[in-house]
Amino acid sequence: MKVNDAITGAALFILSVVILWHIQGFPAMHGQRFGPAWFPGIIAVGLAACAMVLVARGIRERAAWIAFDPWTRKARPIAGFASVIAGLAFYVLAADALGFHLTGFILLLFWLRILGTRWPMALAVAALSPVILHLAFYKLLRVPLPWGVLERFAF
Amino acid sequence: MLANFAAAFALVFDPYVLWVIFASAIFGLFVGAVPGLTATMATALLVPVTFFMAPVPALASIVTATAMAIFAGDIPSCFLRMPGTPASAAYTDEAYAMTKKGQGEIALGAGLVFSVIGGLFGTAVLILAAPSLAEVALKFGSFEYFWLVLLGLTCAVFIAVGNPVKGMVSLLIGLLVASVGLDNPAAFPRFTFGNAELAGGLTLIPMMIGMFAVSEILRNASSMETPWEMAQVKVGNVFKGMGKLIAKYPLAMIRGSVLGTLIGALPGAGADIAAWMSYAMSKKFSKEPEKFGTGHVEGIVEAGAANNSALAGAWIPALVFGIPGDSITAIVIGVLYLKGLNPGPTAFMENAPSIYAIFLVFILANLLMLPLGVAAIKCAKQMLRVPRDVLLPVILLFCIVGAFSINNSAFGVLLMLVFGVVAWLMEENGFPVAPAILGIVLGSMLEENFISSIIKADGRLGAFFERPIAGTLGVLTILVWTSPLWLKLARKKKPPAGGLSA
Numbered sequence: 001m002k003v004n005d006a007i008t009g010a011a012l013f014i015l016s017v018v019i020l021w022h023i024q025g026f027p028a029m030h031g032q033r034f035g036p037a038w039f040p041g042i043i044a045v046g047l048a049a050c051a052m053v054l055v056a057r058g059i060r061e062r063a064a065w066i067a068f069d070p071w072t073r074k075a076r077p078i079a080g081f082a083s084v085i086a087g088l089a090f091y092v093l094a095a096d097a098l099g100f101h102l103t104g105f106i107l108l109l110f111w112l113r114i115l116g117t118r119w120p121m122a123l124a125v126a127a128l129s130p131v132i133l134h135l136a137f138y139k140l141l142r143v144p145l146p147w148g149v150l151e152r153f154a155f
Numbered sequence: 156m157l158a159n160f161a162a163a164f165a166l167v168f169d170p171y172v173l174w175v176i177f178a179s180a181i182f183g184l185f186v187g188a189v190p191g192l193t194a195t196m197a198t199a200l201l202v203p204v205t206f207f208m209a210p211v212p213a214l215a216s217i218v219t220a221t222a223m224a225i226f227a228g229d230i231p232s233c234f235l236r237m238p239g240t241p242a243s244a245a246y247t248d249e250a251y252a253m254t255k256k257g258q259g260e261i262a263l264g265a266g267l268v269f270s271v272i273g274g275l276f277g278t279a280v281l282i283l284a285a286p287s288l289a290e291v292a293l294k295f296g297s298f299e300y301f302w303l304v305l306l307g308l309t310c311a312v313f314i315a316v317g318n319p320v321k322g323m324v325s326l327l328i329g330l331l332v333a334s335v336g337l338d339n340p341a342a343f344p345r346f347t348f349g350n351a352e353l354a355g356g357l358t359l360i361p362m363m364i365g366m367f368a369v370s371e372i373l374r375n376a377s378s379m380e381t382p383w384e385m386a387q388v389k390v391g392n393v394f395k396g397m398g399k400l401i402a403k404y405p406l407a408m409i410r411g412s413v414l415g416t417l418i419g420a421l422p423g424a425g426a427d428i429a430a431w432m433s434y435a436m437s438k439k440f441s442k443e444p445e446k447f448g449t450g451h452v453e454g455i456v457e458a459g460a461a462n463n464s465a466l467a468g469a470w471i472p473a474l475v476f477g478i479p480g481d482s483i484t485a486i487v488i489g490v491l492y493l494k495g496l497n498p499g500p501t502a503f504m505e506n507a508p509s510i511y512a513i514f515l516v517f518i519l520a521n522l523l524m525l526p527l528g529v530a531a532i533k534c535a536k537q538m539l540r541v542p543r544d545v546l547l548p549v550i551l552l553f554c555i556v557g558a559f560s561i562n563n564s565a566f567g568v569l570l571m572l573v574f575g576v577v578a579w580l581m582e583e584n585g586f587p588v589a590p591a592i593l594g595i596v597l598g599s600m601l602e603e604n605f606i607s608s609i610i611k612a613d614g615r616l617g618a619f620f621e622r623p624i625a626g627t628l629g630v631l632t633i634l635v636w637t638s639p640l641w642l643k644l645a646r647k648k649k650p651p652a653g654g655l656s657a
């Protein structure tokens with residue numbers, strides 16, 4: 001996905017203005033010119049300057065505002081791409097409640113099927129991988145992977 | 156130095172460490188050989204595992220895996236016309252053309268042998284330069300460090316970045332990310348919006364896993380349609396004819412190693428840029444430049460040595476100043492802090508055995524590359540047949556566990572997702588990711604050294620130029636900043652040579 005530099009620049013410009021406005025609330029350091037607002041302030045000013053250059057260039061280039069690559073017109077690549085983002089978002093939302101093992105199984109099955117793995121292979125990989133990661137990280141390295149609804153079966 | 160090596164010897168030649176090195180070598184060879192999986196990704200994936208190791212095996216694991224991965228990146232170039240890692244992209248077409256001419260074995264052999272030579276050269280420079288640089292760096296105060304960090308960030312923006320404005324945006328975004336949280340001289344919670352997860356700052360490792368693994372998986376997931384077509388390569392003895400190549404191209408070999416080490420040591424540019432520049436240089440200085448691109452081994456000799464020497468070169472500023480030379484060492488610096496092995500000149504005194512152990516591992520990994528590299532070349536067909544549709548989901552789940560394990564919180568997974576998407580979008584639109592990484596890693600160092608300098612100087616900016624080394628570094632930084640202006644002026648004075656004919 002190619003976004004015209006003018007749009008990126010405009011977004012960055014808004015971001016830097018918001019930062020500049022936000023840091024006005026930062027406290028001053030007693031007896032000093034350079035408080036906590038100084039560093040983000042410099043960054044925001046620099047970002048605003050670069051953003052203006054980007055806007056000027058983007059307008060001069062006259063490219064499409066947003067251009068999509070050829071793969072975005074095909075169903076499978078789109079599904080693959082979207083499934084990665086959707087799956088990770090699902091993990092963030094569901095992992096604490098469902099637990100790592102169950103979420104991992106569901107996610108793997110979802111990803112494997114979308115990428116075109118056959119059912120038997122997908123089921124085997126989805127079932128085994130969380131167990132192997134459990135043994136390596138939970139048992140060996142003591143990472144407290146959440147159990148969620150499977151708390152009763154914790155081992 | 157000898158006493159340090161003796162102590163380091165005991166640290167490295169321990170059965171557990173050797174086992175870690177061996178396992179990491181296999182891992183690195185695999186990750187490097189499979190297109191779409193990179194050496195930096197290997198590092199990011201290793202961190203969660205090394206998180207729980209002692210410092211020496213943890214670093215040994217990263218050193219070995221990356222060295223192997225950069226070499227193994229050459230393998231699919233010959234079989235698939237695809238680079239295994241971006242560091243091999245410069246000569247992928249050349250290697251494949253050699254395969255088509257029936258010289259695949261020579262291309263693979265040259266990839267291996269000159270990777271080892273380049274790697275050992277870079278290691279030698281690292282061993283000789285780092286300790287003496289550390290002695291100089293002991294005298295550095297906040298003024299010197301401020302300029303050094305600024306110079307490093309400047310290099311990342313201006314060197315080998317096609318578009319400095321986009322490089323600059325990338326850097327500023329990185330610095331902005333670094334300024335989140337309490338970790339600033341005033342200890343004031345910036346941009347935390349009352350969120351406790353943000354107060355500690357954004358954790359480096361989940362962001363890195365996002366930027367280097369998730370973004371790569373996103374790219375892979377959208378290109379699953381095209382199956383890989385494997386070319387036939389008859390592999391016998393890959394070392395056959397290598398002695399002749401060394402005798403024929405000694406200059407190319409040395410030039411590649413030197414340039415690679417230098418590019419590696421410069422912040423922001425790593426093995427991939429080293430390979431591109433070396434390949435171009437090789438063509439420029441070659442006696443037979445017309446043969447480049449038709450399956451000519453000379454460029455592979457030079458660039459193959461360059462990318463492996465860059466790997467070691469990147470560790471010089473990382474260990475001595477805490478300024479990463481490439482994206483791999485950016486992650487390494489995070490690991491060093493986690494392990495209490497804070498990089499900087501004092502590490503060479505307080506933790507000398509550990510530092511020398513890293514040197515030893517570099518030597519060992521490069522020597523180990525010879526037998527294991529041959530094995531990897533022989534198994535290339537099997538490795539490249541691994542089904543990607545199974546590999547990617549499993550790696551993704553591994554990324555989740557890795558991002559989670561650093562702080563034991565799902566917030567890490569969210570960070571990884573956000574930064575993965577951001578990195579993907581940036582690369583799609585021509586914003587280089589390396590300056591952002593440097594900004595994230597060096598942001599707090601830049602601010603801290605500026606604030607403590609300005610307090611020492613009582614607010615006088617002139618003080619930044621009063622000490623000799625600081626002044627020199629400062630002038631150098633300003634020169635690089637204004638370089639686009641100089642270049643423009645120079646071009647205006649002299650009309651372009653081709654101006655009339657056009």
